[in-house]
């Protein structure tokens with residue numbers, strides 16, 4: 001966690017620090033439109049929210065320096081056009097000053113005469129009832145005179161970047177679909193059809209499609225342009241390659257950094273180890289997903305000790321997570337030996353003992369590869 005203040009004095013929060021911290025407050029993205037005379041205005045705005053339901057009031061916080069804010073003051077009306085998940089380009093277009101903000105944008109005219117962005121997932125037409133100046137911006141309080149929504153997911157804005165909204169229930173659907181693959185309800189090479197999965201799990205097709213997209217990210221299915229989502233075969237070669245690649249990176253990093261680490265670096269490795277060890281108790285995963293995350297963070301921390309972004313990126317591209325999901329994730333039974341090997345590695349980092357560290361890293365890799373072989377043998381050689 002980074003403390004953006006430089007002291008106890010609240011005035012010490014400067015504009016840059018404030019922008020960084022407040023960027024953590026995720027929001028939707030809208031285009032505020034208005035018309036003044038013959039001139040249409042529009043600007044991207046995320047500082048927009050509902051104020052009251054009875055009477056229905058919205059507020060939009062607009063920078064006093066931008067032409068749209070002036071135009072809203074003059075016209076006394078505005079529309080909030082809520083952007084959909086694929087409208088990143090549109091948000092960009094309305095966020096840069098231009099003579100023709102609306103170029104190529106299909107529009108309609110609202111009941112109040114303001115232009116409406118046709119593809120927006122919701123429109124709220126407002127008449128300004130109050131203006132409040134706050135710093136560089138004005139809060140325009142608008143009485144909602146018309147509100148219309150259509151199907152669609154919103155574009156979101158978080159820490160300076162656009163993203164997508166994800167329902168928590170979609171995550172549950174993804175986990176159930178993943179369990180199906182791990183439980184080998186589908187044979188390697190089988191196609192999982194969106195409609196079929198949606199029916200099986202009794203969910204809508206959008207949730208089923210979302211689950212398949214995430215399964216593709218996990219490497220559990222691959223997208224075949226001709227066939228759809230195909231269950232990927234998994235064998236010892238896949239897992240050996242991933243674990244060996246990770247070992248090669250870690251051995252390189254340990255050789256480079258041992259003996260030169262700060263106390264803080266070493267303490268972080270210990271902390272990551274303890275977090276992970278707490279999730280593998282008595283030869284069982286307490287919570288496999290949480291273990292997977294903690295295990296990933298432990299290894300990422302080791303690689304990060306080199307302070308080399310190229311190595312960290314290489315580590316990020318390894319398929320170890322997918323391999324672990326695919327193999328260890330298919331059973332809750334595991335072995336305390338993994339934790340023992342990682343503990344020896346942690347202790348060796350603390351003692352700056354290069355040979356012991358390399359030995360523990362190799363031992364852990366061998367154990368992981370062996371365990372995948374055992375799991376594959378139990379299911380006939382292929383998952």
Ligand SMILES: Cc1cc2nc3c(=O)[nH]c(=O)nc-3n(C[C@H](O)[C@H](O)[C@H](O)COP(=O)(O)O)c2cc1C
Pocket residue numbers: 029042043044045046047048061062063064066067068069091092094095096097098101137157
């Ligand atoms: C995601 C995003 C959100 C924004 N939110 C606001 C906002 O809430 N209020 C504001 O005044 N400007 C906001 N801006 C900046 C304006 O869109 C930008 O200043 C724009 O050029 C103003 O248009 P205009 O100069 O044609 O009036 C935002 C920009 C982006 C990219």
